[in-house]
Amino acid sequence: MHRLFAELEPSVTVTEQNLADRVRYILHSNIFNDAELERLRREAIPSSNENATAEDAVPQVAEQLAHVDIAVNTPVVADSNDDGTFAQKLEIEQIRSTLEEAIMETRSTPLENRPRLPRIALSKRNRAVVKALNPMLVTYLEASRDLCDTDSILFGAALAVCRIIGVKVSTAGRATGQSSAIPAWRKRIGECITKVRALIGRLICFKSGNNRPRIVLTVRMAFAGTNVSLYQPDIMQKLTERIDDLNQRIAAWGKRIQRYTERSTRFNQNRLFQSDQKRLYESLERPMASGTGPAPNQADTVTFWRGLWSEPVNHSEGSWTEVVASQCASITPMDPIIITPDDVAEAVRRAPNWKSPGLHGLRHYWLKGFVVCHTVFSRQFQEALNQKSLQSFFTTGITHLVLKDQDTTDLSKYRPITHMTILKENIMA
Template identity: 85%
Template sequence: MHRLFAELEPSVTVTEQNLADRVRYILRSNTFDVTELERLRREAVPSSGENAAAEDAAPQLAEQTANVDAAVNTPVVVDSNDDGTVAQELELEQMRSTLEEAIVETRSTPLENRPRLPHSALSKRNRAVVRALNPMLVTYLEASRDLCETDSILFGAALAVCRIIGAKLSTAGRATGQSSAIPAWRIRIEERIAKARALIGRLICFRSGNTRPRIVRTVRMAFAGTNVSLSQPDIMQKLTERIDDLKQRIAAWGKRIRRYTERSTRLNQNRLFQSDQKRLYKSLERPIVSGTGPVPNQADTVAFWRSLWSEPVNHNEGPWMEVVASQCAGITPMDPVIITPDDVAEAVRRAPNWKSPGLDGLHHYWLKGFMIIHMVCPRSELHEVSEHKDAKAASILSLLVPLPIRIYLDFNADKIHTTA
């Protein structure tokens, strides 16, 4: 590439590295589309019919083009034209292979060990990669058996996109990559409290008659900058005053930490009360202490529960049941609620792109980009959750479906009939 540039522009002095950096910047910033780049290449190198020298330039152009691609060292260059077709240097088979590897890897990885997906730039190049992988997910999603597997496939697709566009992925899992929730000022205060307690212990040892060199050196450092000397007759009173001063400081620092803890707990409880009252009340309940007595006999346990569940019981509800049934006979049943792919797409559209994800680590951006998932969400998985109300399936649903859809399902769970 540098040799060809020197022949075309002999007046411009540029190094090979500088030239490769400029080409990389032009391709990554999408300054020119594919058509414009081809036109510039044709103008830079004469055609094969002009002269004999140009005949040698055609294979040289192909060679230099390959060198440019190698020098740029980009994983994939993807762009889209007006017809919506995808122009890419990485073949579709390689993209499909990357997608397959990412899905297989995600299926065998626990949720807490999944890599943290970075925020992708909203560029034409990245959107074109998502559109290219979107039809490839049809085969995997049609074979999906439950919501957990559907979520795993979607995360694998997002992971494949990040690898294709060259995004930086964290090697450690999300559980180990989280930063400490303790603020820095609290850590500093706790270190001051630990040092003050250690100093109090040394001062008490000296007051008790321990005159080892290490203890004496610490006491002198404690009274540094003052007019107190260890040979003074009232040194014991000075030691007591110094110990009391340190204890008061420790109490003040501890009170500051307690005020922060109480305020933080109060704010978290207020937020939780607004979002999930059931979870708040459950957290306020005292833990039940299990008994430490002997384990009950297995035969007695089976006999106890068999007497409750195996014996038929005839309930006499009374005449009020007939009154209620007659009153409800004239009520018109509610029309079935049909969740369509448009409903799912509308709910996903209103969600923020990079809002903090749930346990699965999947942002709303990927739910918007992989539009094939809009056809899968209203399918049998939601029907299974609405009819059987399985707690485990509902928890998996909360990881995959955005909040607007979950609220919609909670209010209409008894009347929902979904369609594909």
């Protein structure tokens, strides 16, 4: 469609996305009826059959509408029972262009700056898109230099799938911001409580005789939609009633937070009971420490742990090591390990779809969907095993500090837990 537009209007500069957005707006806003759309089409693209009847024009317009929907990446499923219907109707060239753009973008982006890929619905449409991109990856994977390059290709393919199906992808890198354990609903209620408390404070100021313009404006807004005037005789009584009403709202929100927290705790305990009963009983006997003091400075934290991890240490080996070495000399070495594509597929199959991926951001769902990568992974893992070396990509992770005591300022009271890439945790294991 963009190529045809460029031929018809060479003086107008427009991108493919802008053109697709305008077409979608025209079609969904019903500015033109079917007959007008057909007339415009005939004026733009003269047809050899100028004597076509109006009855024949309606199916052609419907066909064009379907084609335009496909061009702007709008999911169109003719038969929900056919997994391949959506993939067959997609514009192959558009998919290939999106894939190439995403892979180039991923290759030039550091691991810590990659966008966060969201979970996608396990629907037939989404599986069909993954299936459509699967054969296109063969060319890129055959030219892959190493495991890091293969991971970048697969991440780019996953990013392309998200863009094709219209899923919003966060552009902020995972390492630039710290994730919060506070749920969204609690944040919303907390913001409401903060705003109401500020409003109560200004109402009290006005009640005590503060008539600054900002205070007066806030009081007017507090009584907006009512018949209360700031100059009526019983304004002090109205202020008292309004303050009491806002205090009751804060109390209700506090009860709601308590009720939601208790429900969430019960849900998490029930789920943990089904998966790991031992861990549940340990958490009930020894509740997790939760300090309320200030968090340690980030620079001090980095300096403290770098001194423990980065400083070289000279270990003195005792005589027992020679005894152990002589005892192990008679042990028959194990047979050489041969990693096959089936081994990679089985390791990926057992893993959860949406397990936290680590720094590289690629979840198991994509490794399961892009099956063409199993052969490449088996070959590259075999090479790494034979060479007895791994890239820094596999030894870089995200470290979380878990508090062990109530003292939040003592850096030695934190337990570091490092989350490595899932490729190392599951496939190499």
